[in-house]
Amino acid sequence: MGGAVSTSGQAPGRVVAVWCPDWPAVAAAAVADLPATTPIAVVAANRVIACSATARAAGVRRGLRRREAQARCPELHVAQSDTDRDAIRFESVVSAIDEVAPGVEVLRPGLVVLAARGVVRWFGTEEAAAERLVDAVAAVGVECQVGIADELSTAVLAARRATLVPVGAGAGFLAPLPISELAVEPALAAPERGETVDLLRRLGIRAIGTFAALTPAEVASRFGSDAVAAHRSARALPERPPSGRSIPPDLVVEYPCDPPIERVDAAAFVGRTLAGLLHVRLAAAGVACTRLLVAARTGNGEEHTRTWRCAEPLTPEGTADRVRWQLDGWLTGRSGSRPTAGIVLLRLEPVEVVASGALQLGLWGGVGDEDERARRALVRVQGLLGGDAVQVGVLSGGRGPGERVVLVPVGEEAVPTSDPSAPWPGRLPPPAPAMVLQEPPLITLADESGTPVTVTERGVLDGRPARLRWGSRNWTVIGWAGPWPVDEYWWDPASARNVARLQVLLDGSRALLVVYGADGWRVEGVYD
Structure with a gap:
């Protein structure tokens, strides 16, 4: 592995991060059955959010408008952003890693972390463990990079450079990196991290080491809470205490499936119901979930589990999405072994919780009080009438007003059928009819x-x-x-x-x- 540093010793809290570069583009290529050499760009809101290495070689970069990207690379294959596609396709990679090193936690599609202790004990050294993980992912036709460090965020940045950071050297590894690296991974940062980094850059702080040199009191007195979290990351300190809060009892929710579930749409519907029940219990206990374990048991006794880790507390929609992605991967066999019988039990278990005050509250109430009450009402009606009976509109592309509205079931990913920001000659000018x-x-x-x-x-x-x-x-x-x-x-x-x-x-x-x-x-x- 390029840039690897020998680390025969191992600290108890070491973290392994496995990163698959350009995952949205890789997933889009897999769905379109395109060869790896095809230049691919994934766009959202008419701008490139991910592209393949061959596209970058042709001058395509993130942030470019779609038309400019196509002008730079005429043979570019353009795909719309699709979170469901990315998550479902990533299940085969997670399963391959899980066979080598159990205990994988998914931060987002394309990035997983796991404790280094077990995998290093099994393979002998960190270098051997990293090589074995790379081989396991390569076996399913995907390239990856591995990073190991004392702390999670440091390990993720190390994975982006295929580096094994020696014990206790995290701060030294981070110091020369540009300050923008603190916001490069959305799975580890609050939504406002980009604004924090932009402010620091305008103040003349260009490197992570310069930011780390400030005292915690200076950061806390001049910036917001996200800057304090970023400052801990810059100093290679734990971003989240290992046992931040004991798990209150009776937060685990289960759903016995009778009859057994064998179809993805039925499993996703049950997952939404279970997610709503979980968040009712979390709200009653005054906590929010930041790490979630999704478990399923089949009629033949097969057990499937997966842990998801999030930078921000999960919302009901976020929980339902992760359950749907996971069940899709299991039931379709993308995880490597398709269940031999239907699912008879679903379980959601909050592995890590924080005080509900960690959620950003709205000016006039809780986290989207009005929207949340409306969503719960729709889910209740959906439970009575069926998954496709309650639908919401999603703005799509088109020339007429009827063409610009796409209906999707409540809880499903709100993905338009075509790009609404693309030019549509002959499109009706505003205002739109009521x-x-x-x-x-x-x-x-x-x-x-x-x-x-x-x-x-x-x-x-x-x-x-x-x-x-x-x-x-x-x-x-x-x-x-x-x-x-x-x-x-x-x-x-x-x-x-x-x-x-x-x-x-x-x-x-x-x-x-x-x-x-x-x-x-x-x-x-x-x-x-």
Whole structure:
């Protein structure tokens, strides 16, 4: 391993971190069945958030706009960000590591940590343990880097450099690194860590060692709580006390599955229910969970467990996501061994908790009180009607208002079908209608003489709209905007659509969005 330092000795609290570089791009390539040499970029909000090594060699960098990245690398394969995809695909890697060194904790898809004591005892030295872990991950077709250090955050930064930091040398290893490294790993930092690092940089603190040289009193008196946590990381001190708080009794929640669960969607639905029950108990005990163990037992007695570690206390949605990812990996066999029978018992166990005050409270109440109450109400209804019966809208890309709303079941990842920030020629300008009709009714739009008004092949009106008739109602048109013609999928006769949208203002201050197609005018939306 490049940059490895010999460390035959081992301290009791040593941590091993295993990092898979560019994991979102690796997962996207696996789903698309692309070779490893294909340049790949993963985008969110029209900006690159991860890219492969071949894409970087062509000039693609994180933060670039999608169009600029494609201009730098015309053969670039672009994939949308998908947290579910990343987590589910990572299960095979975690299982491979778990076979070599049990006790793996997942920080995020692409990064795991584990205690060094057991794996080093088994393989003899830290170097041998690191090499064996790299080989185990390579066996499932994935590259990784291993870092070992006294503290978790130091080990993670060491993994990004494939380095084994000697015992007691964590502060020296961190000192020359740029201050931005304290915010490079979101799984170990609060959301505001980037702002903290930016402030330190503006104050002239460029290296981690310079920041570590400040006294704790100076940091605590001038900066926020996140800077205090970052300062502990910079000095290679424990970010989180090893036994910060004893686990209150009766926090473990179980769900006996009758009949046994064999499908991923059914398991995910039960997982959401169990996550809600767990957080009710956590709230009653005045604590929040930062490390969660997900366990499942099959009808043949097979046991599957996995521990997730988080920088911030888990929310009900975060817990449900991790349960869903884990169950998907087990039931589909991505973990390496598919269960031979259905799941008969699910268990969630908080391994580490903190006082509920660690949660960021809103100005007028708890952590999203209104949103949380609404979510719980929806989950209760979902429990009565079924997983797909309660859905919420997600903003997606498209030209018409109906195309820009995608419905997903409550609790599922809110992933749009297309990028809403991408350019959409012919897209309806704001404001959007307050109500979109699922079945647009036919109407008649005519001029003063009663002659129907249509849209020509050039995309313009062939008359001045004066009257609009909708069923038995008849309105006077006092103004309009448009039309906005849309010619979609012209290369595919089966999917081709040629329409034009028009905003019309009627007497009585009523406004409608109407669309002209092959069968005439229809009402698509109603404005407030």
